[in-house]
Amino acid sequence: MSALPQERRVITAIPGPKSQELQARRTAAVAAGVGSVLPVFAARADGGIIEDVDGNRLIDFGSGIAVTGVGASAEAVVRRASAQLADFTHTCFMVTPYEGYVAVAEALAELTPGDHAKKSALFNSGAEAVENAVKIARAYTKRQAVVVFDHGYHGRTNLTMALTSKNMPYKHGFGPFAPEIYRMPMAYGYRWPTGPENCGPEAAAQAIDQISKQVGAQNVAAIVIEPLLGEGGFIEPAKGFLPALSKFARDNGIVFVADEIQSGFCRTGQWFACEDEGIVPDLITTAKGIAGGLPLAAVTGRAEIMDAAHVGGLGGTYGGNPVACAGALGSIETMKELDLSARARHIETVMKARLGAMQEKYDIIGDIRGRGAMLAIELVKTDSPESVAAKEPNPEATAALAKACHQEGLLVLTCGTYGNVLRFLPPMVIGEDLLNEGLDILEQAFARI
Structure with missing residues (x-):
């Protein structure tokens, strides 16, 4: 049960005066390249509520x-992380290891798809996990190309920007990017x-044909894909x-790599989105939902692939921080106890x-x-029959809807290559x-707009 009242309350304009004061300080002190969806400054959050400083x-x-x-x-998460915080905040797993890291790796071996022997390496962020998955795949296959x-x-990061398909805001002006990256069509x-009913087989045949002709299957170290796309539009x-x-x-x-950084940990109604079609990836990358808000990421996969990198080839000073590992164990405990996969399906x-x-009311x-x-x-x-036929993206309406929701105290996010997708990720x-x-x-926002 949350100590924070689980009810919406709008008592000032959004953002309110205290948030506006903090925003002025932020503008003076924080790099302009770091954006925010909504400049309200959080004071407390839990359950389905964020309370701001106003x-x-x-x-x-x-x-x-x-x-x-x-x-x-x-x-x-709070209980386990607090207990760990009182014991020690850091020793570096590469210097003197600790049980929490091992326990998280054991939990990931249990929860990820497949009953083969698995091992994990822990990192700080989703980008780090993806980058290390590519390193491991290259070490294992002795190949270079990534699809x-x-x-x-x-x-x-530089490598993961190269893997990412959207220029603005992620790649623009930040090149040159890592080589040996090959982009294929998505089954959108x-x-x-030819319509959604033909999409899966046709897109697969097209992608496989392009890989075979343009890259050569024998040159490919890894295929990296999100089983349910995140930033690109929840495709x-x-x-x-x-x-x-x-x-x-x-x-x-x-090496088949499932990037489950946004879709993992009960989010899609299963522990991992790749389970929907029975996919057992060679490597799976996780972050975001793993530790209840503490920075942690992982690459988990077939033991023989994970062991391909030489000793010292994987790691990082903070990777698998003990407090974050404790948070992850608390987060997994909560997911199991509350059956959050079932809750997500509901x-x-x-x-x-x-x-x-x-959708029936608003075309x-x-x-x-x-x-x-x-x-x-x-x-x-939907201004004209032509635009309906072309499914022309409408980023302007998307931004206006998001803003209208924000004003009424509902935090929603946008995404999509064309900026025309409203995404919903409630706890x-x-x-x-x-x-x-x-x-x-x-x-109500649709009705107004």
Whole structure:
């Protein structure tokens, strides 16, 4: 039970005067390149609520970008992390190891798909995990090429910027990028020329053909893909696409990497999104939802692949920090205890019914997609028959809707290659009343706009 009252409260303009004061300080002290969706400064958060410094309480449909699925101050996370904090904050696992790191690796071996022998290495961020997955795959295969996909997002480091497909704001002006990265078409059902029913097999055949002709399967170290895309627009690869790619990888000695940084840890109604089509990846990268808000990331995979890197080749000073590991064990405890996979599926049922009703009223909603508590609507222009036929993206309406929701105390996020997707990532522990109230606010915003 959260100590923070689970009710929306808007008592000032958003942002309020105290947030505006802090924003002035922030502008003077923080680099301009660090953006914020909504410049309200948080004072407390838990469950489905963020309370700001002005006393406003916002309904949270963002979870810190899929991080606080168990809530932003979950009891087990706070209890375990606090106990570890009192014992020691750091020794560096590469100097004198500690049990927490090992326990997290054991938990990941248990929870990730497949019953093969698995090992893990822990890091600080999702980008670090992806970058290390590529290092491990290259060490194992003795190959260099890496295959990624349209609309994919994998991070902000130099290598992961190269893997990411969206220029603005992630790549613009930051090159040159790492070489030997090859981008293939994504099975984007809503925008596939021959329709969503043909998308999976056709996109897979096209991608496999391009890999074979342009790169050569024998040169590919890894195929890296999000089983449910995050930043690129919550695109669910059309059915059949992931199994075909996984089989192609297996048949050609390519390491298949599932980037589950945004979609992992019950978010999609299963522990991991790749389970939906029975995919067992060679390596799986995790972060975000792993530790209830503490910075932790992991690469988990087949023991023989994970062991390919030489001793000292993997690591980092803070990787697998003991306090973050304690938080992860508390987060996993909470997910199991509350069956948050089932809770995510329930959230999907509630939200898709409400969003479907909105789509019938507002033809600006072109597509509803996602799974569990990872859902999105894609907004298109409906000014003329031509634009409807072309499914022309509508980023202006998307931004206006997000702003209208923010003013009423509902935090929502946008995403998508075209900037025309509203994404919904409520904490899995959000109460039913807050979930429906948030959807009421969204519907009212549609009515106004």
